[in-house]
Amino acid sequence: MKLTDLETPALILDRSRLERNIVRMRDHLSRLGVVLRPHVKTAKAIDVLRLALAAQPGGITVSTLKEAEYFFTHGVRDMLYAVGIAPNKIAHVAALRGRGADVTIILDNVVSAQMVAEQGGAMGVEFPVLIEIDCDGHRSGIKPGDAMLIDIGRILYGGRGTRLRGVMTHAGDSYNCKSVDEIRAMAERERAAVVRCALDLKRAGLPCSVVSVGSTPTATYAENLDGVTEVRAGVYMFFDLVMAGLEVCTIDDIALSVLATVIGHQQEKNWIITDAGWMALSRDRGTAKQKVDQGYGVVCDIDGWPLTDLIVAEANQEHGIIADRNGGALDLKRFPVGSQLRILPNHACATAAAHAAYHVVDGGAEITAVWPRFSGW
Numbered sequence: 001m002k003l004t005d006l007e008t009p010a011l012i013l014d015r016s017r018l019e020r021n022i023v024r025m026r027d028h029l030s031r032l033g034v035v036l037r038p039h040v041k042t043a044k045a046i047d048v049l050r051l052a053l054a055a056q057p058g059g060i061t062v063s064t065l066k067e068a069e070y071f072f073t074h075g076v077r078d079m080l081y082a083v084g085i086a087p088n089k090i091a092h093v094a095a096l097r098g099r100g101a102d103v104t105i106i107l108d109n110v111v112s113a114q115m116v117a118e119q120g121g122a123m124g125v126e127f128p129v130l131i132e133i134d135c136d137g138h139r140s141g142i143k144p145g146d147a148m149l150i151d152i153g154r155i156l157y158g159g160r161g162t163r164l165r166g167v168m169t170h171a172g173d174s175y176n177c178k179s180v181d182e183i184r185a186m187a188e189r190e191r192a193a194v195v196r197c198a199l200d201l202k203r204a205g206l207p208c209s210v211v212s213v214g215s216t217p218t219a220t221y222a223e224n225l226d227g228v229t230e231v232r233a234g235v236y237m238f239f240d241l242v243m244a245g246l247e248v249c250t251i252d253d254i255a256l257s258v259l260a261t262v263i264g265h266q267q268e269k270n271w272i273i274t275d276a277g278w279m280a281l282s283r284d285r286g287t288a289k290q291k292v293d294q295g296y297g298v299v300c301d302i303d304g305w306p307l308t309d310l311i312v313a314e315a316n317q318e319h320g321i322i323a324d325r326n327g328g329a330l331d332l333k334r335f336p337v338g339s340q341l342r343i344l345p346n347h348a349c350a351t352a353a354a355h356a357a358y359h360v361v362d363g364g365a366e367i368t369a370v371w372p373r374f375s376g377w
C-alpha cells in the first residue's frame with residue numbers, strides 16, 4: 001500500500017526519523033551517565049515503545065492509568081505514573097500492583113500523602129511514591145527549601161501503606177525558553193532543584209534512591225546530570241514544530257505528519273482547502289509565541305519535503321485552509337483537487353491523540369506497517 005491509497009486524514013510516522021531520534025537521545029544521556037525512562041504519553045503504542053526500549057531496556061513513564069494497563073499487558077512492569085495521584089485512582093493502582101505491575105506514584109502535598117498512606121495500610125498494599133518538586137514555577141510540586149518536603153517525607157516513610165522512593169521534577173517551563181542558552185540554564189535549574197531536595201531528605205534521615213528529572217528540551221541540552229538517577233522524556237521520539245522552534249530539533253527530525261487531501265480552492269482568497277482540520281491536526285497553536293508562528297502546521301509535499309511558501313493558516317473542525325505564508329498569490333494549479341499534502345504538527349502529543357493508528361513509512365511513499373495507538377483514560 002502507498003500513501004496515495006490511504007483515506008485521509010491519516011497519521012504518518014517516518015520510522016527512520018523515529019529511530020534516529022531515539023538513538024540520539026539514548027546516546028546523549030548515556031554519555032551523561034543516566035538512564036532514560038521514556039515517557040509514553042505521546043507514543044501510546046507498543047510498536048513505538050519496542051523501538052525505544054530496544055535502544056535501552058528499562059522502565060517507562062506514563063501519564064494515564066490506561067497507558068499503565070496497556071503497557072503492562074504488553075509486558076512492561078516498571079512504570080512511573082507521573083501525574084499527582086487522585087483519591088479515585090488509588091484502587092486502580094493497587095489492582096495493577098496486585099497483578100505484578102511495579103507502579104510508582106507521585107504527590108506533592110500532605111493531604112495526598114496521608115490519604116495514600118492510610119488507604120495503602122487499609123488495603124495491605126505498599127505504594128512506592130516520589131515527591132514532586134517544582135523546579136520552575138510551571139505547575140505543581142513543592143518548591144526546593146519548603147519544609148513541607150520533610151513533612152511529606154516523614155508521612156510516606158512512616159506509613160504502612162507507602163514507601164518513599166525519592167523525588168521527581170519536570171521543567172515544563174523549558175517550552176517557553178527563548179534561546180538554547182536559556183534551555184541549558186533550565187536543565188541545570190531542574191537538576192539542582194531535585195538534587196537539593198534529595199539531600200534535604202537524606203539529611204532528615206529519610207531515603208531517596210530515585211532522583212528523576214525530565215522534559216525533551218532540558219534532556220537534549222543537559223550538560224551535567226550529577227546526582228540525577230533517571231531522565232524522563234517523551235516527545236523526543238517524534239519531535240514537532242514547537243521543538244523545532246526551540247532549536248531542540250530540526251524540521252527534518254519531525255517523524256509525525258498528517259496526510260491531507262486537497263478538496264477545493266478559493267481562487268480570489270488564494271486558499272487551498274483540505275480535509276485535515278483541527279480534529280486531525282489539533283487546535284494546538286504552540287508556535288504562536290515563538291519566533292516563527294507556524295499557524296496550524298508546516299505544509300510538505302507527499303514525500304515529506306517542506307513547501308516553505310505555504311502554511312496551514314486556518315483550521316475548522318474538518319477543513320484546513322492553506323495559504324501563502326506571506327499572504328501572496330498562489331499558483332493553485334500546483335495543488336489540484338485530489339492531490340495530497342503532509343502537514344507537520346505543532347504539538348505531536350495533541351495531534352497523535354486524534355488518530356487511532358500510525359501509518360508507518362520508511363522515508364518513501366510505501367506504507368510498511370500500521371501500528372495501532374489509543375487515546376483517552
Ligand SMILES: Cc1ncc(COP(=O)(O)O)c(C=O)c1O
Pocket residue numbers: 039061082083169170214215216217232233234235236
Ligand atoms: C511529569 C512529566 N515528565 C516528563 C514529561 C516529558 O516531557 P517531554 O514530552 O517534553 O519529553 C512530561 C511531559 O508532559 C511530564 O508531564
